[in-house]
Amino acid sequence: MIFPEEYKNIGFCHSGMRPNTDEKTQVYFLSKYLLEETASGFRLYEVKHTGAGFLRTVESVRLLADENEIAVCGEILNIKNRTLLIEKAAEICEQKNVTTVLFTGIDRHVTFVYEPDLSEISEIQVVDVFPPNPPWLWDCVNRLDKSGIFGDLQIRFSKKLVDLSVYQGENTVYPCRSSELSGLFLDSDKIDGNGFKLVGCDTSKTVFETLYPDSEYEFIEMCPTRSDAAKPDKPFIMRCCKSENSGKIIEVNGNKGVIVHWGAGEYQISENIRKLVSVLRAEKS
Template sequence: MLPESTEEPVYFLTEYLIEEREKPEKGSSEKGSSEYTVYRVKKSGDGFLRKVEALETIASGEEVVKYDKELNIKDRALLIETALKLCTGRVNTVIFTGVDRHVTIVHEPDPSAILEIEILDVAPPEPAWLSQVVRRLEASGIFGDLQVRFTENIVDLRRFEGEKSVFPCSSSGLEGKCLDSDILTEDGHLLVGCEISKTLFEMRFPELEYSFINICPFKSEIVVPSKSFITRCCRSEKSGLVNISGFEGAVVHWGASEYQVSEAVRNLVTRIRNKNSSAQDR
């Protein structure tokens, strides 16, 4: 509710106030739908209750709509995306109600505020392991405050299947030979793996000639990021924040836990936001 005057104190965290009032339908004596005015609060003082110095109108009347469903208002990207769909014509502000009945607003939603992060991985399994983990974490709401959205860049290794193809591990289910289960006796195989796979191949079959497709994101020509990314590597010492092909990224170990993946995403977002902020300050 809007205070009757600016003399009435407000809670110290209050940044905005929403005034709701009934408006009569044109040509009718009956009351119609509500209309809203959104104010920015200028306050002063200390303690839990602060004195209101002024109320600045930022949107009112036809500029404001109220979303008719409850949603997770901690998911900032979701709020921006939803508001963008509703901000047509004169509308520039959307009021949202959370599942906990708290209320927030989005004013002049800006899609550029949402940071896109690419999930860079290989398949099978299907879906790719890293994609499964990130999507589960995203659904839990753990990234809600980061204003991020994820896209997939998954390299399907099944295109390399064949009698002469060699893959690192038989658990992949790929059709061909595998370093952990097959003995090779002929030249001309195609090894699809990383640097460790290459080392193991040459240790086991030093006399054989072979071709090599590197799927390590640090050296690969096929597993390549196209934007800020998260990926994985079998060498734990490579884990952390990196820059590959000019894009900021985070690398987790192949055996990383959900917690470690979540932490890597958060560290990456912090790094990108800080760099963007520093660039704007110059």
């Protein structure tokens, strides 16, 4: 797959005006590819040049796609959203039996995807719990993704959500009443006796045992780093109530992931997703 990092790497010329190595023609120093507009469409070339300065001498011109191999997407799209364009290009290439799709952006700049490869889109799994609904981390990541803030990262998101309501009952103890679950809550109820079921993490366990040292209870582990129910099967992002864990890159079930604080907002979540992608790419290179 070829998908230029920036549209400034793509030059444009009219039919018959493309650079010729025999004539020692020059191109803009950032140009790596050239679109030649023809009477019936476009041709796409890879251009290599030598020298220094603003304009450089063309060393070679290689045809990547001829007129019958190029389709033009009719929609005006956000061409900074690499995942969107790769997916759209793959769809158009299959429908029209071409190798290359040209896209025009909202700002009317042009880019292309040549031989789109869906496997080059990385998937990040969002591990979260509910209720309350919607699950905060999953909802936040979705809103950020729709804003286009991850457009340059070439990623998509999937979810792994754990339903806490399956443990509801009169003897079930949850950490926080904001969950809107049916049961008792460490932050608002007084708990007397034995036989309770505590659904939480080691912080909840510490609080419970500090408040009720003589109480006998069953503990259901819900810390996403240790719970079987929340075990990720892809690179992931998850929440933790311990602020000292925020921003840590960890490994769970053989997958690298990043932790954000339970109350993290959009900025922290966005920054930590970028941090994770950077780590994953460094491991690949």
